[in-house]
Each structure stands twice: as structure tokens, then as C-alpha cells.
Amino acid sequence: MFRKLALLLLFGAALLVPAEVLAQGCAMCKAVVENGNGAFGGEQAVGRGLNTGILYLMAVPYLLLFLLFRKRIVAFFKEFADAQG
Numbered sequence: 001m002f003r004k005l006a007l008l009l010l011f012g013a014a015l016l017v018p019a020e021v022l023a024q025g026c027a028m029c030k031a032v033v034e035n036g037n038g039a040f041g042g043e044q045a046v047g048r049g050l051n052t053g054i055l056y057l058m059a060v061p062y063l064l065l066f067l068l069f070r071k072r073i074v075a076f077f078k079e080f081a082d083a084q085g
Helices: 004-017 026-034 043-068 068-085
Strands: none
Touching: 043 068
16 A cells, blocks of 8 residues: 555656656757757758657667567567468
8 A cells, every 4th residue: 555655646746847857858959959040051950860860869779679689589470470371
């Protein structure tokens, strides 16, 4: 019972934290986006560059997991193909 109450209080406290505290990011990214003076080829280029960087950062963990578990993944798909017919 105490554990559920503690989790509920922690969740409630997290809801009361201002969004600025939770939305932390890279200082350089934030400075470039907030600058807004058209540097680095205009606002479209800055946004496109940040989006591309985010996609690269997002893809790396999946690539590493694939490289670490490729034997299991290939074995799973072989087993699945054999089970179909």
C-alpha cells in the first residue's frame, strides 16, 4: 500500500513540474533555434539540419541492437518462414 501511495505522490509531483524544467535539450541546438536571425542558410535549413541530426541519433541505437542480435533476428525469420509452409 505504501509503495502505491509513494508512486502516486511521485507521479503527482511530476505533473506539477513546469514544462521548461522537463524540456531540456542540447544548449547549442537551443541557441541556434532561438537565434532566429536567418543564420546557417535560413530558418528552413536550421530546422532541416536539426531534424536530420535527430534522425541520426535515433537510428544509432537500432543499428547497434541489430548488429548485436543479428544472429537471433535471422534465426527468428528463418523459423518463421519454415513455420509458414
